[in-house]
Amino acid sequence: MPRPSKSKVDRRGFLKGAGAAGAAALAVPSAVVDAGTAPPEGAAAAPALSPEQASQRLAAETAPLDDEANPLVVADPGSDFMVDVLKSLDFEYIISNPGSSFRGLHESLVNYGGNKSPEWLTCTHEQAAVNIANGYYAVAGKPMAMITFAPSGLQHAVMGIFGAFSGRTPTYLLCANILDGEARRPAFDWGPHAMQDPADMVRDMLKWDDTPGSLQHFAESAVRAYKLAMTEPRGPVMLVVDAALQENAIAGRSRLRIPKLTLSTPPAGDAAAIAEAAKMLVAAESPLILAGSVARDEDGMRLLVELAETLQAPVQGGGRAIPNQHPLSGGGNVRTADVILALNEDGLFGRLNRYVDQQVRGSSPLLRPTAKVISITTYDLSTRGNYQNVERFQEVSMAIAGDPQATLPGLIEACKRLVTADRRRVIEERGKALAAASAQALERARVEASYGWDASPITLQRLSAEVWDVVRTKDWASVGGGVNRLWQVDKFYRTMGAVNGGGVGGSMSIAIGAALAHRKQGRLCVRFQPDGDMLYVNSALWTATHHKIPMLIVMQNNRAYHQEVMHLQRMANRRQRGMELASRGLPGSTLTDPNIDFAKMAQSMGAYAEGPIANPQELRPALLRAVARVEKGDVALLDTLTQPR
Amino acid sequence: MFKRLIVAAALIAGATSAYAQQASPDAPAGNAAKGKTLFLERACWQCHGREAQGGGAAGPRLAGRVAPWPAFSRYVRRPAEEMIPYTVKVLPDQELADIYAWLRSIPAPPPVASIPQLAPRK
Numbered sequence: 001m002p003r004p005s006k007s008k009v010d011r012r013g014f015l016k017g018a019g020a021a022g023a024a025a026l027a028v029p030s031a032v033v034d035a036g037t038a039p040p041e042g043a044a045a046a047p048a049l050s051p052e053q054a055s056q057r058l059a060a061e062t063a064p065l066d067d068e069a070n071p072l073v074v075a076d077p078g079s080d081f082m083v084d085v086l087k088s089l090d091f092e093y094i095i096s097n098p099g100s101s102f103r104g105l106h107e108s109l110v111n112y113g114g115n116k117s118p119e120w121l122t123c124t125h126e127q128a129a130v131n132i133a134n135g136y137y138a139v140a141g142k143p144m145a146m147i148t149f150a151p152s153g154l155q156h157a158v159m160g161i162f163g164a165f166s167g168r169t170p171t172y173l174l175c176a177n178i179l180d181g182e183a184r185r186p187a188f189d190w191g192p193h194a195m196q197d198p199a200d201m202v203r204d205m206l207k208w209d210d211t212p213g214s215l216q217h218f219a220e221s222a223v224r225a226y227k228l229a230m231t232e233p234r235g236p237v238m239l240v241v242d243a244a245l246q247e248n249a250i251a252g253r254s255r256l257r258i259p260k261l262t263l264s265t266p267p268a269g270d271a272a273a274i275a276e277a278a279k280m281l282v283a284a285e286s287p288l289i290l291a292g293s294v295a296r297d298e299d300g301m302r303l304l305v306e307l308a309e310t311l312q313a314p315v316q317g318g319g320r321a322i323p324n325q326h327p328l329s330g331g332g333n334v335r336t337a338d339v340i341l342a343l344n345e346d347g348l349f350g351r352l353n354r355y356v357d358q359q360v361r362g363s364s365p366l367l368r369p370t371a372k373v374i375s376i377t378t379y380d381l382s383t384r385g386n387y388q389n390v391e392r393f394q395e396v397s398m399a400i401a402g403d404p405q406a407t408l409p410g411l412i413e414a415c416k417r418l419v420t421a422d423r424r425r426v427i428e429e430r431g432k433a434l435a436a437a438s439a440q441a442l443e444r445a446r447v448e449a450s451y452g453w454d455a456s457p458i459t460l461q462r463l464s465a466e467v468w469d470v471v472r473t474k475d476w477a478s479v480g481g482g483v484n485r486l487w488q489v490d491k492f493y494r495t496m497g498a499v500n501g502g503g504v505g506g507s508m509s510i511a512i513g514a515a516l517a518h519r520k521q522g523r524l525c526v527r528f529q530p531d532g533d534m535l536y537v538n539s540a541l542w543t544a545t546h547h548k549i550p551m552l553i554v555m556q557n558n559r560a561y562h563q564e565v566m567h568l569q570r571m572a573n574r575r576q577r578g579m580e581l582a583s584r585g586l587p588g589s590t591l592t593d594p595n596i597d598f599a600k601m602a603q604s605m606g607a608y609a610e611g612p613i614a615n616p617q618e619l620r621p622a623l624l625r626a627v628a629r630v631e632k633g634d635v636a637l638l639d640t641l642t643q644p645r
Numbered sequence: 646m647f648k649r650l651i652v653a654a655a656l657i658a659g660a661t662s663a664y665a666q667q668a669s670p671d672a673p674a675g676n677a678a679k680g681k682t683l684f685l686e687r688a689c690w691q692c693h694g695r696e697a698q699g700g701g702a703a704g705p706r707l708a709g710r711v712a713p714w715p716a717f718s719r720y721v722r723r724p725a726e727e728m729i730p731y732t733v734k735v736l737p738d739q740e741l742a743d744i745y746a747w748l749r750s751i752p753a754p755p756p757v758a759s760i761p762q763l764a765p766r767k
Contacts (some may be wrong), residue, residue, distance in 0.1 A: 356727055446763045450754040451708050452698030459698055462762075469762040488765070562691070566703065569688045570729045578735040580686050645692060645700025 017238065079108035079246035080127065081215050081256060085222045086145060088258045091118035091172070093516070094145040095129045097156075098122075101149035101176035101193050116493030118145055121516075121547055126153045126508040128540035131158025131501045133171045135479065135513025138496040141297060143229055147174040150198030150240070158202060159502035160509070164236035165205035167500030168379075170229030173238035175199070176246070177211075183244050198240050204386040207235030207429060215245065216256055221626055223259045232266040232403045233378040236565075262318075268404055268410060269376055269402030277341070277374045278348040278414035279400060281311055282423055284339035286430075288332040290351055291317030294404045303408040304343075310415050312431030317345070320497045324489040325442065327435035332367045342375045342396070343404040349394040359574050363392075372397040376404050376411075378552035445485040457641040458616045460556065466616070467526060467554055470623045474524040476580070479511040482528030493523070504561075505536025512544045515551040524630060525551040530636075531591060531598065532561045538601060544635045545606035552630045552636040554623075558613065562587040562644035602637040611639025672714035673738070675746030683740050684747060687731070695703040697748055704728070717745060 017418065041320045049057065062206065067073075082105055086094070098106060109120055123129040126148050133144035148157050154175050164171040178194045195201075199209035213216035218239070225237040250256070268274075281287050289308060294317075295301040305322045308315050314332030315322050322329050334340065334352055342348050352373070355363040358503050367373070373396040380401055383390065400407070449461040464482045472488070478495045489495055499510050508529055515525040534555070544551060565586050572579035585592055595612070601608035608629040610622050626636035684690060684697065684746060692704030699706030718741060721731050731741070757763050 128725060358724075358727075358730070383673060446757045446765075448755075449701060449763055450757050450760060451706055452694060452696035453754055455694075455696045455698070456694070459694065459696070460701070461698070465762045566691050566729075569691055573729045573731060573735050576732050576734045577687065642698075643690075643694050643696075643698075645694060645703040 030525065035138050046103075058618070065217065074247070074249045075248065075580065076250045076253065077104055077108060078215050078248055078250050079104040080112045080480060081250055081253065082218060082222075082241070082246065083108045083113040085219045085258050087113065087117055089222065089226050089261060090171075091143070091145045092140070093121050094118040094174075095121040095123050095132055096146060096147045097124060097126050097129055097150035097151050098155065098174065101178055101189075101243050102147055102174070102241065102246065104243065105147065105176070105241065107398070108246075112237075121543065123543050124539040125537050126156035127158075127160045127505065128316065128512075128537040128543065130157045130171060130173070131163060131506045131509035131537075132513035132516070132540065132543065134164050134167065134169045134459065134499055134501065134506075135496070135510035135515075135518045137169050137171060137513075138499040138510070139477070139479075139493065139514045139517035143170045143172040143226070145172045146175060147176065147241075149176040149193060149199065150195040152192040154198055154201055160506060161202050161205050161236055161502070162387070162502040163431075163502035163506050163510075164501065165384070165387065167498055169236060169499065170207075170234040170345055171236045172226065173206075173236060174241050175238055176241050176243055178243040179211075180242075180244055199238055202238065204237050204384050205236065207382060209238040209240070211240040211242070212245070213242075215250060218245065219256065219258045223261050226261055226262060231264045232406075233382050236469050264405040266403035267378070267381075267401070269400040269407040272409060273398065273400045274407060274410050275414050277376075277400065278411060278418055280339050280372055280374060280398075281313070281341060282415050282418040284311075284313075284337075285426075286332070286337045287311055287313040287339045287341065288334065288337035289313050289315045289317075290334075290340060290342045290345050290348070291315050291321035292342070292346060293498045294343045294408075295320045295492060295497075296405055300405040300408075301492045303412065305407060306414070307408055307412050309431075310412055310419070312427045312434065312577065313341075314434055317343075320492050323491075324485060324487070325438075327431070327438045327524045329438065330441065331434045331437050335368070338368065338371055340367075340371060340373045342373060342377070344377045344379060346377075346379050346389070347391055348373075348396075349392040352394060353392075357570070374400070376402055376407055378403050408430065437565045442485060442634075449486065452643070454616060455643065456614045456616060457558070457643050458614065459643050460645070462616055463554065463619070463642055464528070466619045466623060467528075467552075468620050470620065470627055471524055471526055471552075474627075475522070476512075477523040479514040479518070479525045479527045480507050481530070481556070482526070482554070493518070493521075504533050509534050509537055509540040511551065512540055512549060515544070516547070516549045519549055524627065527551055527553045529555050531551050531555060531557040531559060531596065534598065535596070536592070539605070541602055541607060541635065541637075542605040548633055549635065550630045550633045551635055552626055553602070553607075553635070555611065555637065555639045556642045557598060557639055558642055558644040559592050559595060560586070560590040560644065562589075564645070580636060598637065598639040602635070602639075607635040607637050609637040612641050613638060614641040672745055672749075673742040675739075675742035675744070677743070677747040677750040679740075680743035680747030680750075683744050687736055687740065687744070689744065692729070697699065697751060707748050709753060711745065711748040714745060 045146040086456055094109065109115065117247040123132065129146050133146045148154050148221055175198050177198050178189050184190055184194055199206065203209060208225060210221040212221045221239055229235060229237040291304060294304055301320055301322060305326065308322060308328045314328050316330060316332060345351060352365065352367050353363045354366050375396045449465050464484050465486060467482065468487050478492055478497060483489065483495060496514050501507050501510050511527040518525050568586060568589060569579050599609035599611040608626065613619060613622055622638050626638050629636045685695065692700050693707050694700050697707040721741060724730055
């Protein structure tokens with residue numbers, strides 16, 4: 001057979017080679033071929049055998065078979081034990097785009113493991129697979145396993161892994177590799193299926209990785225990986241799983257042992273430092289809480305509410321901090337605050353400084369010179385140097401290494417002990433003023449949403465208000481975008497917090513993972529979906545329809561990578577060239593001519609879909625139809641044409 | 646984690662909606678119809694929305710609260726905050742006056758109380 005050149009191995013070449021191999025196999029004389037059958041046309045004639053050779057061959061081909069000694073089968077493959085290990089970690093799902101390097105583990109999960117705990121999720125792209133796992137964690141609070149292979153699959157997965165790293169998401173990655181060159185199939189296993197050190201490709205983004213050399217090593221590293229991923233600050237981990245370890249028989253199974261998983265409790269801040277911080281906060285005239293990713297669960301949200309109410313301090317920040325219509329939510333001002341408490345704020349410099357993107361770059365502090373900043377974070381406990389996700393260095397008055405949720409009970413108690421009758425009066429007055437300001441802000445938000453109400457394309461404010469009006473009486477959960485002050489985010493699970501997909505292209509998959517985690521509670525999941533992001537890995541939609549993950553997807557289709565349009569306008573104006581083209585279609589950034597039919601795209605993958613919808617009057621009836629389909633278990637997509645901002 | 650790329654340039658809008666009712670005697674004459682077209686062609690809509698309704702973090706609402714002409718025109722030429730600067734070469738004075746005329750002519754939106762979707766909910 002012609003051996004394909006290593007440098008030219010592609011799918012077409014591989015199939016051509018495989019076909020030639022099949023034809024050659026037929027030409028070899030064998031007991032499976034009827035002696036009376038003529039060789040296929042073009043095949044070489046079988047060489048003549050001597051009587052002695054023929055006799056030996058006949059004996060060999062008709063001898064009784066010893067199944068116990070059959071070298072072609074294996075009764076107890078290593079991947080069965082790997083499944084036992086994964087089951088011990090209580091994974092609900094494992095997600096993948098299939099690859100032959102993990103065919104052993106794939107088969108064991110389906111047959112030996114019964115495709116339960118973990119259940120196999122079929123995905124059409126590795127980036128989508130990692131991001132579905134990232135989104136699942138944001139709601140389930142525990143990792144999903146994802147398996148791929150080195151190098152090709154892992155290269156596809158990199159953006160999702162970057163998202164897990166950036167979002168401190170403990171996604172559990174398995175990467176199959178064929179380490180032993182002698183075991184590799186010619187050509188194909190060498191290029192896209194083998195590396196010396198696969199984890200090296202993504203090590204800058206991993207909290208930990210290992211390449212187990214034995215099944216016992218796998219068991220111990222698998223449990224260690226899970227524990228480290230879930231230890232604050234959390235992050236993705238990866239085990240490189242050798243193909244031979246999966247496919248070879250287990251040696252000495254009775255000696256193998258799966259260690260018990262015991263998760264580390266999150267570290268609370270130092271008690272003396274917390275007492276000092278409490279003094280500063282209780283004495284403050286204008287305290288402000290900047291909340292990053294604080295709460296892991298409903299209890300964390302309750303604790304932050306309790307601290308805010310104890311101090312009557314406003315809370316600003318993303319993530320799942322406090323209910324968004326709580327009187328203390330969203331108020332306050334960095335410029336006027338005298339004590340700022342920053343909780344897991346990894347963008348603290350950006351919060352405390354003004355930065356202007358003009359030709360001459362510059363930044364200046366927003367803080368009052370006498371203001372004190374207290375930081376409580378675990379983020380300093382685990383860092384990487386290569387990826388610059390730390391922002392500029394921000395000076396603080398007090399830095400406490402600790403998990404905010406674990407630290408809050410002690411801080412709340414310390415504050416309560418210090419609140420005297422006099423301070424209580426001051427604090428209560430502050431609370432009244434903040435509550436009044438909050439109510440006014442809510443009314444202003446209603447007025448703002450009324451501007452451009454009947455415009456076409458539809459304003460983002462109207463789109464959000466229309467969706468809210470349809471879902472507000474349901475047990476809803478946002479799986480990304482669109483939720484604003486007019487929505488009542490009253491529970492922890494209503495939003496996802498800070499989940500990162502590594503950039504544009506990740507959020508659709510994240511939404512699917514989150515919706516999967518919500519499915520067992522029967523929540524109505526809503527996703528506001530930008531068109532540019534959708535176009536990266538839109539095939540993730542098929543995973544949602546195939547696995548019956550109900551969700552409502554409302555497009556924010558502005559037919560452009562609009563942020564880039566604005567950047568180009570900035571460049572053109574800065575150079576005094578202007579750029580009228582932006583209103584008609586900017587080369588490189590607009591997505592028109594032809595327009596993309598997202599409804600048809602979704603329908604092709606089994607979703608219910610309508611659109612494009614440009615008339616705001618048509619929104620509500622379409623939403624009602626779509627929600628009815630979602631409540632029956634479908635994926636529904638409305639392609640709504642919106643204003644860009 | 647990713648820093649927001651575009652932030653509000655709030656000064657181009659008046660601090661209160663009272664500006665909308667004030668006369669702006671210093672403003673040059675402008676053609677509101679032309680101004681509406683220019684608002685789109687000169688890309689103001691990119692941040693402020695096609696109806697000048699405001700674009701959240703990208704650009705504040707201008708409809709119903711545009712600042713008096715001296716402050717407005719000065720800010721457009723030399724914004725102190727994040728707004729994209731528009732020099733005379735990019736946006737001549739007359740075009741800016743036309744845009745200003747259109748911004749001041751935008752009718753008020755329907756009352757919030759008349760929009761059921763915006764009604765307070767319990």
